[in-house]
Amino acid sequence: TTTADAPSVPRSAAGNPIGFGRMPRKEDARFLRGQGHYVDDVRMPGMLESAILRSPYAHARIRSIDTTAAAALPGVHAVITGQTLAGLNLAWMPTLSADVQAVLATDKVRFQHQEVAYVVADTEYIARDALELIEVDYEPLPAVVDAKRALDPDAPVIRDDVDGRTDNHIFDWEAGDAAETARVFDAAEVVVTQEMLYPRVHPAPMETCGTVAHMDPVTGKLTVYSTNQAPHAHRTIYALVAGIPEHKIRIISPDIGGGFGNKVGIYPGYVLAVVGSIVTGRPVKWMEDRSENLMATSFARDYHMTGSIASTRDGKITGLKVDVLADHGAFNGTAQPTKFPAGFFHIFTGSYDLQAAHCKVSGVYTNKAPGGVAYACSFRITEAVYLVERMVDLLARELDMDPAQLRLKNLLRPEQFPYTSKTGWEYDSGEYPRALKLAMQIAGYDELRKEQAEKRARGELMGIGISFFTEGVGAGPKKHMDILGLGMADGCELRVHPTGTAQLRLSVQSQGQGHETTYAQIVAQELGLPPEDVEVIHGDTDNTPFGLGTYGSRSTPVSGAAAAIVAQRIRTKARIVAAAALEVSADDLEWQITAAGGRWQVKGDPEQGKTIAEIAMLSHGTLELPEGVEGHLDASVVYDPPNLTYPFGAYICVTDVDPGTGQVKVRRFIAVDDCGPRINPMIVEGQVHGGLADGIGMALMQLIAFDADGNCVGGSFMDYLLPTALECPSYELGETVTPSPHHPLGLKGVGESATVGSPPAVVNSVLDAIAPFGVRHADMPLTPANVWMAMQGTPMRT
Ligand code: CDP
Structure with a gap:
């Protein structure tokens, strides 16, 4: 399933959309010929x-x-x-x-x-x-390998470089209301508790x-x-x-060649x-x-989590709490805004309407490589989504309710937005039930459940797993977020040359996400310049304005907004220049984008007008401009986002499990994503495809493991498996569009949505398949051996 372009987008002579729409990546010209320069x-x-x-x-x-x-x-x-x-x-x-x-x-x-x-x-x-x-x-x-032993009184002290240190404790951090959460749990009719590990994995970029x-x-x-x-x-x-x-x-x-936080x-x-x-x-x-x-060089995750979820007997979720032991390795090299030692983990209440929540995270040193990087997610949201989506599934099992129905009963409703979560996030916009219903419709959910029942009767193991996620991306507002004291605003500069082509200078840095294409499309959308006429320059501090870079899907929410605003400023200036040239008042002009590009033209007399390219030449020429208006069509901005953007999505994964070997086959994967309007749906789908493959890899096959002496036993692609086309189905994608109210173009980030949302869908699916064996939970990676042992009642501990 793919989305079509809005038919109204005009096309340039080269056939590209002058604005948002599908177009092949400009980068392909070099990447597909092996001419990239690494x-x-x-x-x-x-x-x-x-x-x-x-x-x-x-x-x-x-x-x-x-x-x-x-x-x-x-x-x-x-x-x-x-x-x-x-x-x-x-x-x-x-x-x-x-x-x-x-x-x-x-x-x-x-x-x-x-x-x-x-x-x-x-x-x-x-x-x-x-x-x-x-x-x-x-x-x-002696080495400390197990995070759960790191705080034992007799554990060797790893960081004795710090005078006076006597243990391996790094920090304790909490969010939410502990007292209120305890009260909600005391009053709850049903409480489910589960220990789980989000194992140590690695971003493993190609380069x-x-x-x-x-x-x-x-x-x-x-x-x-x-x-x-x-x-x-x-x-x-x-x-x-x-x-x-x-x-x-x-x-x-x-x-x-790929970053993913690495x-x-x-x-x-x-x-x-x-x-x-x-x-x-x-x-x-x-x-x-x-x-x-x-x-x-940097690992990710390694979160030991004990979650509890509280609800009424008829399935209204009332509370959520979690205790986390975070294994940070030998040096605390995690990356996140200063205020948040556990990143954005405290978004762990996910997409649900509940009364109270509390999380506590303790970080410890172990004799492992440092890291805790935001591997394809906005600072620990992957761990948070995994926790809540596993807990909701466990609750569904406890209540004997369909997991889709339980989610529909508890998802935030559109009228609750902007929604302030119990741990202080302000979700900007969302229409959650619509996205889940669309995913269920694409999947043919009721039919799948029937098929599953028939197969179970025959002893076949088929699973249907759902996850619903909310991410918070676009770090971030300077008043809340900095890294090493540097605020997270992004600069952007745009120069329109006399002949009407342009250069956009960004502070963010593409690692394969297609920025050279999509940011040119943002300028195209706002200025009516064909995207092929807009060159995007990034990745060189001597030639681009300051900004904090690309990770946590922050580029579109922050630099995308900066690019839109800088183009809008030039459009406003172009109007003044056009008015001077046409000898009319600027108020008498209206903006129009046609196949010939963007144009300021006289209201009621469209023959009278100037294209942006003509205006560029005029602004560099001898035309007398009104008092106070400088020549040239250049502008720069610094954008400090007022809030994060909150993309969301509903994922359904269908698996078949071999009862003899525990081998999992991902048969179908349905992903409905909402990232507001899509600049380039083709690129967004590519981002989602990649993230889904990543999630399948983490759920089924990836683990950086250690023996008791701290020897790393997963240091090659022979042991640390990357998913290939063989393990991944042909994805079925859907889309809903809920614009961000505070982004100038309504855009939300999407680069990491699928990596965040997919692991719990896969795990929920596999555990659904093997539910007849009475298995409640098994940790990732759900390798054949791990699934088989879980079926025998002895899930492996990683
Ligand atoms: O920060 P990063 O570029 O990794 O993530 P992103 O901002 O979510 O964008 C990933 C890619 O998807 C970029 O090329 C974006 O321009 C594109 N995108 C899009 O076309 N439409 C959106 N609403 C969001 C992102």
């Missing part, structure tokens, strides 16, 4: 390469490091250890969560594959040979992380090409940490390449390999 494609004159020595232990004291043999290897230019960095005051760097992380270990290693030494050489091969020659004397220490750094010894300018979702924030952090003046730092993020933070490898360049006086490249990426 960090690993960067070759600078005299460039050296590098490699990082990593710890074989999860927890060990470093007694000594001998680099003599490595330094003597021909072709090696520098061998850098924690001691070298300590001399430069760079051995530790700040994380995005007000912690510090070792760039290279000095005292101890705290997770397996932690960075211990760094070699710069003529080639990466020589650098890796040199790593073999470095002698490190480790004294192994791993890397950087090419060049500190020019003559100009003193540092140029950093890096795989990076937030170039401007990185520039500021480099300036603050390294003491390099900010105008002497240029961060360039070229094409990025490329938000600053990794030791990035800093090391900069140090390597300073030390050698030459450009230095560092690119991690796949296993380094999977084992050391």
Whole structure:
């Protein structure tokens, strides 16, 4: 199912919509020909390469490091250890969560594959040979692998780098009303409680992380090409940490092969390449390999949750509460706005109307890689949606109610919007029952239930799983949100050249979402310029305005609004120029977009008018403009969003489970998404397809696992499985449109909706299939072995 374009959108000579509508990505011209330009494609004159020595232990004291043999290897230019960095005051760097992380270990290693030494050489091969020659004397220490044991009084203290620390506790954080929630639970007719784990998974972008750094010894300018979702924030952090003046730092993020939250933070490898360049006086490249990426460069989730849901006997949900133990690994490197150590997890009441809610999250250190990144979601909303959607399904089971009917009974109603949730979010707009009913209609829900009953009678296992999600995306209002003190507003600049083509400069950074296309379409919509005439420039701090980058589906809600407003400003100015040229009052002009483009024309006399291209030439020419009106058609804005936008959706997943092996087949997936109007429905559908595949992967096959000593046992794509076309059905998509009342074009984000919404639909479906075995819950990933063991009454604990 796909949505059609509004027939009213005029088309340019090239056949593209002058405004919103389907068009192939402009980026395809290079991506489909293999002509993208990624960090690993960067070759600078005299460039050296590098490699990082990593710890074989999860927890060990470093007694000594001998680099003599490595330094003597021909072709090696520098061998850098924690001691070298300590001399430069760079051995530790700040994380995005007000912690510090070792760039290279000095005292101890705290997770397996932690960075211990760094070699710069003529080639990466020589650098890796040199790593073999470095002698490190480790004294192994007991490791803390299980978050539930991290706070035991006898647990080894991981972060003894901090004076006086005696335990592995990071923070306690809560939201909601504990007393009121207790009262609602006391009065409840039905209470269901369940422990569940959202396991440690990895964003696993196609391109791993890397950087090419060049500190020019003559100009003193540092140029950093890096795989990076937030170039401007990185520039500021480099300036603050390294003491390099900010105008002497240029961060360039070229094409990025997927980010998914993996490329938000600053990794030791990035800093090391900069140090390597300073030390050698030459450009230095560092690119991690796949296993380094999977084992050391940011994980996501790892939330141990105990949820309880309260309701009346006839299925009116009254309360929800949850206790979370959050495993943050050895350094607290999670990424989220400062005020929210558990990200946006406290949106966990989801899409339901209830009386009270309370959540408590405690963060702990363990001997695992740091992270807790927002993997394709707005800061922990994935965990929140999983919790509430599993709890609602468990309640349906307890009440013996159909899970769709239970949801329809409890979903927020349209007239309740704007809705303030029990944990303080203000949902902007929503028509939830409409979306769920549409998903049920596309699925043929009643028929599916009949088919399921027939199959059950024959001993076949078929499951129907539903999830309904609300995301909060577009971080965020400066009054509530910052990262390391930087407010989350986005700048945007638009220049319309004399001949009527334009350049739009964005602070956000595309990682494959098609920004070069969709932002040109926003300008097309507002200014009537054909999208092929609007070039989108991003990913270069010297050439774009400041902003906090792309993650948490924030680009459309924040930079999309900035792009709309900057185009509107130019349209307003164009009106004044057109009025001067036509010798009429600006009030006598009306705006029209036709196949010839945007045009200000005289009301009642459409022959008299000027296209935006004509106006561009006039504004750069000799036309006398009214007092106070500057020439040229340029404008810039900084957009501070008044609120998040709240996209939502209803997903239904149909699975068949092999009773003999526990193998799950996802037979159908119906996804109805509402992200307000769609700039480019083709791109939105692509985003949803990708997110659904991601969700199927997490639900059925992905886990970064550790043995009891803290050895990571999932560090390659042989173990950490990515879903392929074989595991994914042909998706059936639907759409409802509920505009955001505060976004200038009504747009809500969508990039991550499907990753957030799909895992609970898959899990609910599989657990529905195996319900005849009396299974209430089993944790992800629902691998054949895990499903089979759950069917035998012994679900595996991950
Ligand atoms: O921040 P990020 O770009 O990852 O996420 P997003 O803002 O949700 O946008 C993902 C892609 O979908 C972008 O190319 C958007 O322009 C496009 N999109 C759209 O066409 N219509 C919407 N209502 C929302 C996003």
